[in-house]
Amino acid sequence: MPTAPAEPxxxxxxxxxxxxxxxxxxxxxxxxxxxxxxxxAVALRLRPGDTVAVATQDVxxxxxxLVADPDGGADTxxxxxxxxxxxxxxxxxxxxxxxxxxxxxxxxxxxTADIVPGQHVHSHNLGMDDSDRAYEFGTARVQLPxxxxxxxxxGYRRADGRWGTRNYVGIxxxxxxxxxxxxxxxxxxxxxxxxxxxxxxxxVALTHDTxxxxxxxxxxxxVTRRTLRGYATHPNMAGLLVVGLGCEMLPVEGLLDGIxxxxxxxxxxxxxxxxxxxxxxxxxxxxxxxxxxxxxxLRREEAPASALVLGLNCGGSDGLSGIxxxxxxxxxxxxxxxxxxxxxxxxxxxxxxxxxxxxxxxxSREVGQRLLDRLxxxxxxxxxxxxxxxxxxxxxxxxxxxxxxxEKSLGAVAKAGTAELVAVHEYAEPVVEKGLxxxxxxxxxxxxxxxxxxxxxxxxxxxxxRGSVLGCKPAPSIKVATNTETYERMREDMDLxxxxxxxxxxxxxxxxxxxxxxxxxxxxxxxxxSEELDLGADEFVPWQLGxxx
Numbered sequence: 123m124p125t126a127p128a129e130p131x132x133x134x135x136x137x138x139x140x141x142x143x144x145x146x147x148x149x150x151x152x153x154x155x156x157x158x159x160x161x162x163a164v165a166l167r168l169r170p171g172d173t174v175a176v177a178t179q180d181v182x183x184x185x186x187x188l189v190a191d192p193d194g195g196a197d198t199x200x201x202x203x204x205x206x207x208x209x210x211x212x213x214x215x216x217x218x219x220x221x222x223x224x225x226x227x228x229x230x231x232x233x234t235a236d237i238v239p240g241q242h243v244h245s246h247n248l249g250m251d252d253s254d255r256a257y258e259f260g261t262a263r264v265q266l267p268x269x270x271x272x273x274x275x276x277g278y279r280r281a282d283g284r285w286g287t288r289n290y291v292g293i294x295x296x297x298x299x300x301x302x303x304x305x306x307x308x309x310x311x312x313x314x315x316x317x318x319x320x321x322x323x324x325x326v327a328l329t330h331d332t333x334x335x336x337x338x339x340x341x342x343x344x345v346t347r348r349t350l351r352g353y354a355t356h357p358n359m360a361g362l363l364v365v366g367l368g369c370e371m372l373p374v375e376g377l378l379d380g381i382x383x384x385x386x387x388x389x390x391x392x393x394x395x396x397x398x399x400x401x402x403x404x405x406x407x408x409x410x411x412x413x414x415x416x417x418x419x420l421r422r423e424e425a426p427a428s429a430l431v432l433g434l435n436c437g438g439s440d441g442l443s444g445i446x447x448x449x450x451x452x453x454x455x456x457x458x459x460x461x462x463x464x465x466x467x468x469x470x471x472x473x474x475x476x477x478x479x480x481x482x483x484x485x486s487r488e489v490g491q492r493l494l495d496r497l498x499x500x501x502x503x504x505x506x507x508x509x510x511x512x513x514x515x516x517x518x519x520x521x522x523x524x525x526x527x528x529e530k531s532l533g534a535v536a537k538a539g540t541a542e543l544v545a546v547h548e549y550a551e552p553v554v555e556k557g558l559x560x561x562x563x564x565x566x567x568x569x570x571x572x573x574x575x576x577x578x579x580x581x582x583x584x585x586x587x588r589g590s591v592l593g594c595k596p597a598p599s600i601k602v603a604t605n606t607e608t609y610e611r612m613r614e615d616m617d618l619x620x621x622x623x624x625x626x627x628x629x630x631x632x633x634x635x636x637x638x639x640x641x642x643x644x645x646x647x648x649x650x651x652s653e654e655l656d657l658g659a660d661e662f663v664p665w666q667l668g669x670x671x
Contacts, residue, residue, distance in 0.1 A: 209441030281385025297333030342668025352576025368394030428462030433579030440587025441523025444533020452539035453634025593657025
């Protein structure tokens with residue numbers, strides 16, 4: 123069984139130490155009952171001084187465990203007092219009511235009752251820790267050395283110098299009133315009709331629930347416009363049809379400003395001008411049919427890894443997310459950044475409580491302050507809606523072993539690897555920097571990924587413990603299971619099993635390297651399971667902000 127990593131130096135991100143455990147076999151729950159057995163046979167203590175360990179399998183009541191003394195003293199025998207499900211927390215050190223409870227060497231909350239070794243630690247005895255965290259800017263920056271061997275992939279070179287991983291025809295709607303029309307047009311290109319165009323990845327209708335009733339100068343209208351333009355100008359779009367109604371507040375023309383510079387075929391249709399739905403569908407089908415031969419003629423060319431923009435996201439997280447898939451993705455992200463590429467971390471509510479780790483990696487105080495400014499905005503936003511930032515995790519997260527937003531966030535930021543933080547963007551803003559960046563998005567998966575793709579991500583890696591089935595056209599989505607049980611149960615929906623890190627057959631580094639190779643392969647055209655299922659259009663969900671009048 124992997125042994126607990128050494129305590130990191132002050133300021134070292136969590137993901138560093140999580141990538142150092144060797145592989146070894148795990149004992150079964152029945153073997154544990156024969157005990158006493160080492161704690162590492164059934165649970166991981168991530169830092170020597172942690173209050174809790176994470177169960178790597180169901181640990182039954184009465185199991186006798188030998189817990190190592192972090193100070194080098196004799197082992198202590200601990201008897202498990204109630205069954206601890208896989209992914210949940212087992213107390214290995216006492217904590218009085220009000221004391222901080224440590225995991226990853228960080229506070230994940232405060233004990234709401236006295237906790238003794240052997241107890242299950244969860245919502246019944248662990249609550250939020252509202253203590254202020256110490257903020258330092260740029261004190262743990264790690265400039266990754268350039269990769270010794272430059273890597274390449276096969277992509278589509280666009281006229282503006284960007285590289286696409288897919289060739290889609292996008293139908294972008296300016297308003298919900300044109301959504302049904304856009305879907306009717308896209309439906310005409312389902313099935314065998316595109317078999318004559320093997321280099322066209324599909325025709326995708328990107329429909330949404332807004333576009334009118336918004337004050338044009340409002341924050342909500344600007345976010346919607348940025349999102350729609352981000353998709354309209356995305357490098358994975360090889361052709362574009364924009365469909366509007368004609369009387370909306372965000373007109374078609376506003377989405378097409380400067381778009382001719384992209385060098386792709388573009389058509390516009392306005393239902394009220396074209397003669398209604400049927401006439402617009404006929405015109406839209408004809409417009410796309412005219413585009414297809416030129417798009418089919420495009421061919422992939424060798425592209426540098428530095429041209430990739432990788433979106434990092436997680437959903438349906440569990441207690442193993444921050445131990446397996448997330449740090450493995452962080453390692454893959456570091457490999458891409460070392461190649462000169464770009465990674466985009468997101469989900470602002472799910473870095474709350476771990477923001478101090480990111481601030482230590484900011485390239486400047488200004489970059490770090492932008493992250494704090496977005497968190498302050500969120501505190502006001504959630505308060506206005508009658509909530510607080512610690513309303514997260516979801517019921518599914520809790521069923522998987524996560525108790526507080528602090529615990530969830532500490533595991534979530536592991537997706538960012540160790541690279542320094544070079545920029546912080548608002549939702550759907552174009553991401554132009556090389557290196558690790560952050561985008562302000564909600565934690566809700568479809569909305570978050572929509573913002574990342576609008577910002578220019580050409581490949582998305584999505585980690586999940588409970589089992590998310592997200593797709594995100596026009597970008598391919600690689601789904602990584604945090605535990606082998608979920609991977610086996612949902613094998614037809616998962617691309618990679620990171621649970622091998624816990625079972626001892628792989629390490630964080632080896633899975634991260636495997637994932638990096640998969641990213642290059644998928645960018646070059648290898649299909650993901652979500653693409654096989656034709657997922658990704660319905661998951662286009664722009665963030666809706668502001669009053670609808």
